[in-house]
Amino acid sequence: MAVPGQEQPHYHRVDTALQAWRQGDCVLGEHWFIHRFNPTVPLTEASAAVSDQGVDLAESAVRGLVVLTQTCDIVRTSLERPFLEVAPIVEVSAQVAHEIDRGRRPVYAIIPALRARGLVADLDRTMTVEKAVVAQWARIAGCRTDAEARRFALALVRKRARVAFPDDFTALVARLQARLLEKHDRQSDEGRALRALWEIRVRAAPSWDAPTVEVTFWFIHEEEAMDFEGRRWDILLDDWLQLMPAAGRFRQVHGTVLALEDLTAKEYVESDPLDLDHLSTRG
């Protein structure tokens, strides 16, 4: 079938309708999410429900859909960019929503305008639709401020761009991670100081997959925090490094506590945030 040419007026109508849409905008109501599956091995309730009907696609009713495509691509002409990427909107409990807020559940993204209703984006599932589909939806602005739009975008980045640390590194930092997460360790200085940090970043030289690796941790604190509740950072640093003795490929383990403004752009670019899955839930 021939694709309509640029002179066709419906391109213009679609483009005009899409001008108001932004990344994070959404639609509620009865909408359908489609995904492909292997009919001989259905892995989900949705695929199992239709796997005996000679198909390899399943459509599931969802509460709504949220647009993941960047705004600049949304508003570009549909002649050049006819597709949009959407994710289903799902309902979560207040507790889960709180954990999403904190960044503990990277599978989901908060949609600020729907946050109070417990409706969030399920980033595990995405679907491509043509813009003309979205053009007929009743738009709900998902993000109302630049800050909200940025947080939504960062959630998308984090879902796709988390660093896959080597298993032996994960083992190296297991005790530090445990110290961060220990619920029964709220009273220890080094544990509370770890949790009070702005960010922990880690650099591997010459690279993560080298035969021998030098690891450097950047423990970044708030700019004005000269110490932690009167305890010197270097003493805390010593405690933290003792949790990660050099082992295996990781022949040297260094660390420094510093303010964000003291980290050079080079060091920032050459390091990764210590973003790990909860080990206790593995396997």
Place this chain on the structure above:
Amino acid sequence: MSLPCVDRYPLGMPCSTTSAQGAMRDRVSHLLIRVGGALGVLGTTSADSGATPDHAFIMQAQTNSGVHVPESQAPSAAIMELRRVSGLTWDQLARLFGITRRSLHFWASGKPLTPAHEERLSRLLATVRRLDRGSAHANRTLLLGVHADGCLPFDLLVAGQYERVLALLGPGHAPARPHPAALAVDARVARAPHAPEDVAGSLPDRVHTEGEKVRVPRVARGRT
């Protein structure tokens, strides 16, 4: 006089022999390094015509009575500035002090310096500030470049010959760095990473199901 070349000079020697060591030891009691005022003096012709820059720095640091109001800087902050301005690696900076990289990391994290090391830090920072070309890369290249006599300014710094380094390289006249207005609180929050406690313990969720209705889609197959 022969100039120092690579690995010819023992590390840390100049600091242990300076006459200002006692005064510097007194200063370490409050863990502050005063360098801004000293640099203000160093930047004037009157200072240049009199005492050597190093001496001027120390006098200024001791008396705290310059034309310019001196700034107070914790040793850890001074190390960070030395690192940013010089462009030297942590290993190279550690060599300037005759210590291990690990020790330098701990200094940068707030561990107190010995008076001798604190004095050396002050001198190094004052020197590097004066020769600053405005770029860490340019400064590092300058310090590690081989001069016609076969010596490296870096080695002269190791040997404590700060004046010789300044004479070789000359002042930098780096343009002042801009001081942009601070971000609004919500803008800063929006850019902030999640807390270490949360990103180091991300929960690997299972597939989200709500018992939704399922139907067989209408499909038209085609090739593109």
